[in-house]
Amino acid sequence: MFENLDLLHQANATLAEGPVWDDRLACIYWVDIRRCRIARFETASMSQTGIWITPNRPGCIGLTDDPGVLVVCHGADVSLLNTRSGTLAPLARLPIETPRYRANDGRVDCAGRLWVGTMIDDIHAPDSFSGGQLFAVGGDGSVTATDEDFELPNGMGWSPDQTTFYINDTTAAKTYRYDFDAKAGRISNRAVLYDHSGGEGFPDGLSIDCEGNIWSAQWDGWNVRKISPSGELLQEIPMPVRRPSSAAFFGEGMDQIVITSAAVDFTSDDFIKSPDAGSLFAMAAETQGLPEHRFSS
Numbered sequence: 001m002f003e004n005l006d007l008l009h010q011a012n013a014t015l016a017e018g019p020v021w022d023d024r025l026a027c028i029y030w031v032d033i034r035r036c037r038i039a040r041f042e043t044a045s046m047s048q049t050g051i052w053i054t055p056n057r058p059g060c061i062g063l064t065d066d067p068g069v070l071v072v073c074h075g076a077d078v079s080l081l082n083t084r085s086g087t088l089a090p091l092a093r094l095p096i097e098t099p100r101y102r103a104n105d106g107r108v109d110c111a112g113r114l115w116v117g118t119m120i121d122d123i124h125a126p127d128s129f130s131g132g133q134l135f136a137v138g139g140d141g142s143v144t145a146t147d148e149d150f151e152l153p154n155g156m157g158w159s160p161d162q163t164t165f166y167i168n169d170t171t172a173a174k175t176y177r178y179d180f181d182a183k184a185g186r187i188s189n190r191a192v193l194y195d196h197s198g199g200e201g202f203p204d205g206l207s208i209d210c211e212g213n214i215w216s217a218q219w220d221g222w223n224v225r226k227i228s229p230s231g232e233l234l235q236e237i238p239m240p241v242r243r244p245s246s247a248a249f250f251g252e253g254m255d256q257i258v259i260t261s262a263a264v265d266f267t268s269d270d271f272i273k274s275p276d277a278g279s280l281f282a283m284a285a286e287t288q289g290l291p292e293h294r295f296s297s
Contacts, residue, residue: 004284005239008258009041009048013278016260017205018060018105020292021250024067028250028258030280031058038072038081041280043251052086054079057121060106062114064295071137071295073103073116078137080297091297092141094118101131105154105205105246110162110182112296113138115146117153117167129171136185139296146187155206155216155246159229160290166193166214168203175203175214175227193231205246207257210288217244217259224259224283237283242274244281249289257283 014034021028027042027049036057040050056075064071070081071091078092094103096118106116114137120126132150137143156167158180165180165187173196178187193214196203201221206214212229222242226235243262250258263270263277271277 004286005237006282007276007279008282009046009280010276011039011041011048011278011280013037013039013260013262015245015262015264016278016280017245017262018058019205019246019248019250019258019260019280020061020063021248021254021258022063022067023252023291026252028248028280029061029070030246030260031061033057033059034264036074038070040083050083052081052083054081054088057102059103060114060116062106062108062295063292064297069297071108071114071297073106073114073137075099075102076118078103078114078116078141078143092137092143094135094137094143095145096133100124104132104152105156107156108293108295109136109158109185110293111185112294113185114295115156117150117156119152132169134167134187138185144185146185147190149190154204157206157208157214157290159208159212160210164212164229166206166208168206168216170202170204170219173197173202175206175216193229194227194233196225199225199233199236204244205248205260207248208290209249209285210290213287215247215257215285217247219243219245219262224257239281240274241277241279241281242270243277248292249285250282254289254291255285255287257285257289259283 054074058074152170177193201218
């Protein structure tokens with residue numbers, strides 16, 4: 001049932017999200033949002049080699065030109081984390097209402113900007129999500145609002161030619177596409193690429209392969225979906241966990257996908273059905289992913 005899928009790391013995370021592959025160090029970084037942690041897993045030794053604590057919930061991380069520094073969004077703050085010393089240097093603050101809202105998923109574009117979505121913090125257990133926004137953060141600390149018509153903005157990425165931007169809106173159950181102007185850092189002409197409401201789960205973190213296909217982890221769906229750039233569902237890959245949370249390409253050939261998962265708010269029955277929840281999984285992709293861009297600080 002779970003062909004080409006391996007348990008990569010039993011991380012015991014509560015809410016693992018936002019995996020990022022750093023080819024320079026051959027490692028995967030990810031965040032555990034509920035525990036305010038950033039973690040590093042090295043594929044050569046197959047072991048976790050670092051944990052860093054943030055003062056508030058981290059939503060996403062990105063690489064920089066320095067392999068010892070990450071850009072981190074936590075709460076409403078954007079900081080530079082020195083993984084050698086463990087220090088956080090403030091860079092910017094998102095113009096959002098706190099503590100009700102916080103940074104969620106994000107990604108660095110080809111021009112070195114960090115794009116980050118914001119959401120109602122689920123600690124408030126809202127009846128519904130609303131007020132999600134999308135910002136672009138420059139290396140100089142500038143923050144630009146790019147769109148505000150979201151419920152819960154989540155995974156994002158760009159087409160191989162960098163002319164199309166994709167983003168999941170989790171509770172709206174939609175994957176959107178935009179025209180993307182890399183030079184100006186502008187998105188326009190939003191359209192629904194894929195409506196997930198007819199299937200299992202809600203679209204969470206995503207990544208794009210070299211053919212332009214979107215790989216979307218489906219929260220509460222027990223699966224990962226592969227969607228074409230024209231909006232066709234190509235494949236639905238079953239997962240042994242209820243809450244796969246994000247997917248990112250990794251490895252020397254960028255032909256594997258790491259999938260994070262969550263055990264947040266699980267009952268005993270949930271753990272019986274999904275005993276490896278909170279782990280990182282690896283899946284052979286039979287295609288190649290795109291390298292992660294680096295934040296220009």
